[in-house]
Amino acid sequence: MTAPAIRSGRAVSEGGSRRLILDMAARLLRSGGYHQTTLREIAEAVGIRKASLYHHFASKEEIVEAVVTDGVRFVHEAVAAALEAAVQAGPRQRLEAAVAAHLSALHGHGDYTSAAIKVFTFGSGPTPQGVRLSRRLYEDVWRGLVAELQQAGAIAPGRSPEALRLFLLGAMNGSIDWYRPERFDIGVLSREFAALVAPDGQGIAS
Amino acid sequence: MTAPAIRSGRAVSEGGSRRLILDMAARLLRSGGYHQTTLREIAEAVGIRKASLYHHFASKEEIVEAVVTDGVRFVHEAVAAALEAAVQAGPRQRLEAAVAAHLSALHGHGDYTSAAIKVFTFGSGPTPQGVRLSRRLYEDVWRGLVAELQQAGAIAPGRSPEALRLFLLGAMNGSIDWYRPERFDIGVLSREFAALVAPDGQGIAS
């Protein structure tokens, strides 16, 4: 009685299965983290048998790594693009744009970025080197931005740049626990974040 | 050949087994979260067989709940005591004291508080009602403190108090991912945190 679904050899999309697997894995990883997410769940969400996942990926780790790498790359590119678009703006506006881009990548777009944060903020699963590297590179974007803000005098003198960066990233990533699109607006939140780090009346513009 | 260890009926301490189990569970939960921590690991760390855990607790959930509840209560009491001790100080000093108490509970003391955050920041395991309640009560402490700061004019006008509280808690709890006692000083960090939320030159003292 269980409808066997339409099976048709090459299925609907050619080669799209890999993306579909990653999409479903990202969704499940986002809500459950590494250990709660099982290959059976992923396979079921995709609509195939668990063993078929091994036709596209060699292991669970490989699937998770692909999701996490994509997630980090996505938020990295979004923030880099936002900073490039605001290259002529003042430091405060650049900060606000970067924060908005980060939060949008986290909440507005797919599940990849949230999944990435869930997975390696847990510290649960094994963290491959490629993931560590891409994460490091993304952190450097913020390191650079904080340094730029400090150089422009936009942040209060005496603040530790490293503490500032950790505070900011931690607070933004922590929003996956409380952000609800109907309760908060990313633009408003970004202004709040930026105002904390670079208060009004500070910097070259004043 | 496997040394059967010293078995002696009532063992070393009377009734202390329960605490020992929770101590070990807290340590494991802190580093592994809910799903990675197994009853076998806990039992091994304690030095008893897995089935013996059920003499003290009815289920894994009950153990985890006890650890989490203790962790929240500990940080709650620490922050409340710090605020009480600084009842005569200015708002900025009170904020700094609360932040220092929270961070100390997280990093300076046992594993309970970090375990609590790891467990329900994951959103992994089931969250019993008792845990939700104690967490809510603790959040109210910060809600009250932010309101007090706002009333005293210590934070910039126009800031959303709820956003401020969420940022602060998120950033502090995020520190479990990067805090290392040899790289950071809790006193210094607390001053950094407080300076962001309640910048100098603001409030009744100026």
Place this chain on the structure above:
DNA sequence: TCGACTACCTACCGTCCGGTAGGTAGTCGA
């Protein structure tokens, strides 16, 4: 001394995990 009780133990349960072996239907270039 003897029953109740405490704090453990060994042995086992069904279930689910990630992963593997080997098969099969459809597609496509030669």
Place this chain on the structure above:
DNA sequence: TCGACTACCTACCGGACGGTAGGTAGTCGA
């Protein structure tokens, strides 16, 4: 038309999971 290839399938593996059944030493009050 036919072999190679792709994309899936069924069936199974050993092992780990949380949890249960039932037993056994030691303690202690009556």
